[in-house]
Amino acid sequence: METILKAEGLTKYFGGLAAVENFDLFVKKGEILSLIGPNGAGKTTTFNLITGLESPSRGKITFKGEEIIELRPHEIVEKGIARTFQITRVFRKMTLLENVAVAQHIAIRPTISSTLFSLSERKREKRGLEKAEKMLRFVNLFSKREELATNLSLGEQKRLELAIALSMNPELLLLDEPVAGMNPKETEEVIDLIGVVRGEGITVFLIEHDMRMVMGVSERIVVMNYGKKIAEGPPEEISQNPAVVEAYLGRRSPE
Numbered sequence: 233m234e235t236i237l238k239a240e241g242l243t244k245y246f247g248g249l250a251a252v253e254n255f256d257l258f259v260k261k262g263e264i265l266s267l268i269g270p271n272g273a274g275k276t277t278t279f280n281l282i283t284g285l286e287s288p289s290r291g292k293i294t295f296k297g298e299e300i301i302e303l304r305p306h307e308i309v310e311k312g313i314a315r316t317f318q319i320t321r322v323f324r325k326m327t328l329l330e331n332v333a334v335a336q337h338i339a340i341r342p343t344i345s346s347t348l349f350s351l352s353e354r355k356r357e358k359r360g361l362e363k364a365e366k367m368l369r370f371v372n373l374f375s376k377r378e379e380l381a382t383n384l385s386l387g388e389q390k391r392l393e394l395a396i397a398l399s400m401n402p403e404l405l406l407l408d409e410p411v412a413g414m415n416p417k418e419t420e421e422v423i424d425l426i427g428v429v430r431g432e433g434i435t436v437f438l439i440e441h442d443m444r445m446v447m448g449v450s451e452r453i454v455v456m457n458y459g460k461k462i463a464e465g466p467p468e469e470i471s472q473n474p475a476v477v478e479a480y481l482g483r484r485s486p487e
Contacts, residue, residue, distance in 0.1 A: 236261040236404055236435055237282070237313075242291035244277055244459075251277040253459040255291070259404065264426065264436045266446045268470075269456035270479055275439045278456070279406050283315050284308045295404070314397040315406035322392055324382035328373055331381055331392060332364035335399045367395040371425060387418030394425065398434075405429060407438040411445055423449055447471060455479065 237259040244252040252274040259265050267275050280286040282293060284305040293301050300308055323331050368374040371391040376384070381392060390410060397405060410426070411419040419442065426449055430436055440446050446453065447467045455463040455470060457479040463470055470476055 233260040233262065235259065236296055237437070238292075238294045239278075239282070240292045242278070242281060242293065243289045244274075244281060244286060245289045250459050252281065252288075255456070255459070255461055257454060257461070259435060259437050260452075261403075261435055262430070262433065263451045264430055264438070264449050266450040266453045267437070267439050267456065268441070268443075268446055268453060269462075273456040273479075274459040275456055276408055277459075279315060279408055279439065282308075283313060283406065309400050309402075312401070312403035313406065314400040314402035314404075315408065316390065316393045316397050316410060317408050322381045322389055322396070325380060327378050327380060328368055328384075328392055328395075329361065329364050329377040332367050332395050332399050333360050335364075335396045363399055364395075367399045368392075370398065370428075371395045372421070385418075387414045387421070390414070390422065391425070394422075398429070402434060404435045404437060407436065407440075409440055410438060411440065411442050419445060 235258045237257075239255060239257040242252055242255040242257070243250060255274070255278065257278070267278065269275055277286060281288050284300070284303055284307070288301060291301075292299065295308075295311055295313060298311070300311060300313075303311070323334065326334070365374065365377065368377050371394055373388060373391055373395065376388070381389065384392060390412075394407075394410070407426070411422050414422065423445060426436055426438075438449075450467055453463075453465065453467055453470045454461060455473070455476050457475075462475045462479060463473045465473070
């Protein structure tokens with residue numbers, strides 16, 4: 233299976249503290265990969281480095297064989313990487329439809345060719361709204377499209393953020409704790425959506441603390457602790473790994 237994303241020797245210092253240190257990672261095209269670890273392990277910092285929100289102190293990140301470290305976040309989105317956040321980032325005073333349509337300035341940004349053979353601005357706007365509606369249907373929020381985002385439950389806000397990310401046509405979708413704070417029903421809905429997203433040919437790379445969800449959806453799991461990779465493998469192997477158990481539960485005292 234083709235490797236779509238690769239990080240080599242990825243390191244990020246904040247002051248004298250290494251949040252991520254000599255971290256190697258690969259993501260295979262079409263898989264569902266989970267990145268797990270205790271709080272403060274460096275998971276979200278890793279996502280921030282991949283998506284250009286942080287610059288690494290050293291190391292290399294390639295997407296489809298192209299170096300992306302020097303790119304700005306919007307340029308990385310245009311290459312085909314989109315993400316959601318641990319704490320939802322939606323425009324609470326805008327409707328759901330407006331929230332998703334805002335993302336279309338990237339998804340339908342005019343190019344030289346589209347200017348020469350162009351759609352009018354009105355047609356581009358119409359196409360963006362049609363796509364926004366399609367994404368809201370996909371995440372089962374179309375009936376609330378004219379409601380303000382502030383009125384949504386946490387689970388609905390996370391699904392809205394997923395619709396926003398998907399509207400950017402990603403080949404690789406990064407999900408930062410997609411079911412955090414959700415009830416069991418909402419969690420199952422998101423699990424189902426992740427399966428559908430992968431079925432559409434989108435590679436999924438997620439951070440999550442819900443181990444039942446991680447073990448149920450992941451084909452491969454990478455485990456971080458103190459900024460370093462401590463384990464990697466299929467779910468059944470990770471669940472039995474002594475280093476992983478110790479990272480989560482602490483070293484057991486001798487009996």
